Amino acid sequence: MTRIRPTLEKEADLLPDIERSACRAFLKIPELAWIADDDVQSAGRHRELIRRGTSWVAEDEGGGIVGFLSAEAVDGDLHVWGVAVRQDRQGLGHGKALVQKAIQAARQKGLASVTLTTFRDIKWNEPFYRHLGLRTLSPEQLGERLTGVLRCEVEHGLPKQRRCAMRLAIGREDSVVK
Numbered sequence: 001m002t003r004i005r006p007t008l009e010k011e012a013d014l015l016p017d018i019e020r021s022a023c024r025a026f027l028k029i030p031e032l033a034w035i036a037d038d039d040v041q042s043a044g045r046h047r048e049l050i051r052r053g054t055s056w057v058a059e060d061e062g063g064g065i066v067g068f069l070s071a072e073a074v075d076g077d078l079h080v081w082g083v084a085v086r087q088d089r090q091g092l093g094h095g096k097a098l099v100q101k102a103i104q105a106a107r108q109k110g111l112a113s114v115t116l117t118t119f120r121d122i123k124w125n126e127p128f129y130r131h132l133g134l135r136t137l138s139p140e141q142l143g144e145r146l147t148g149v150l151r152c153e154v155e156h157g158l159p160k161q162r163r164c165a166m167r168l169a170i171g172r173e174d175s176v177v178k
Contacts, residue, residue: 001061002058002059002060002092002093002094002097003058003059004056004057004058004059004097004098004100004101005056005057005059006050006053006055006056006057007046007050007055007056007057007068007070008050009047009050009051011050011057011065012043012044012046012047012050013043014065015041015043015046015057015068015070015084016040016041016042016043016046018065018066018067018068018084018085018086019040019041019068019082019084020036020040021084021086021087021088022067022084022085022086022087022090023035023036023038023040023084024036024087025087025090025124029122031159032119034157038157041070041081041082045070046068046070049070049071049072049081052072052073054070054071054072054073054078054105055068055069055070055071056068056069056098056101056102056105058085058094058095058097058098060089060094066085066086066089066094067083067084067085067086067089067094067095067098068082068083068084068098069082069083069098069099069101069102070082071102071114073109073111074145075145076111076112076113077106077111077112077113077114077115077167078102078105078106078109078111078113078114078115079114079115079116079145079149080099080102080114080115080116081116083095083098083099083116085098090124095124095128096128096132099129099132100132102114103132103133103168103170106170107170111170112169112170113167113168113169113170114134114167114168114170115146115165115166115167115168116129116134116165116166117146117149117150117153117163117164117165117166118163118164118166119162119163119164120136120162120163120164121162126164126166129166130166132168133168134166134167134168135166135167135168136164136165136166137164137165137166137167141167142165146165149165150163150164150165
């Protein structure tokens with residue numbers, strides 16, 4: 001059973017290692033294997049998002065932290081900066097539970113949507129998020145913020161043709177938690 005809870009500030013130093021472990025999945029994709037050794041979100045950045053109340057961890061049945069989701073409220077949306085689950089704990093529902101928690105939090109905060117950027121053609125990316133209700137945006141639907149995020153990703157080496165932005169609109173009727 002996965003337990004999702006807000007991240008404690010003292011746990012920020014654990015999160016980069018979880019992300020590094022999760023990134024090892026890219027070793028299976030030769031042209032993206034470099035991501036396994038690339039920079040991850042710093043503990044300092046995690047602390048910032050924890051203080052804002054937009055970071056959650058997944059605990060396994062033993063109480064160990066096996067994953068996290070870090071996000072930020074920007075322009076009325078909750079933008080997910082990262083979802084990572086330790087490689088040895090992937091495929092067990094932790095990532096799904098984290099994304100569902102972020103969606104619930106966005107509703108509770110009265111935000112308009114949940115957004116993120118991801119790979120189009122990797123099963124644990126766009127298809128995974130689509131299954132959770134997010135929709136891929138066309139270039140015309142991106143807006144300035146998401147266009148900028150994608151541009152920055154390309155400047156840092158991610159292949160433009162493989163990246164996309166996704167959004168889950170949260171209607172007014174959804175802003176009340178049921």
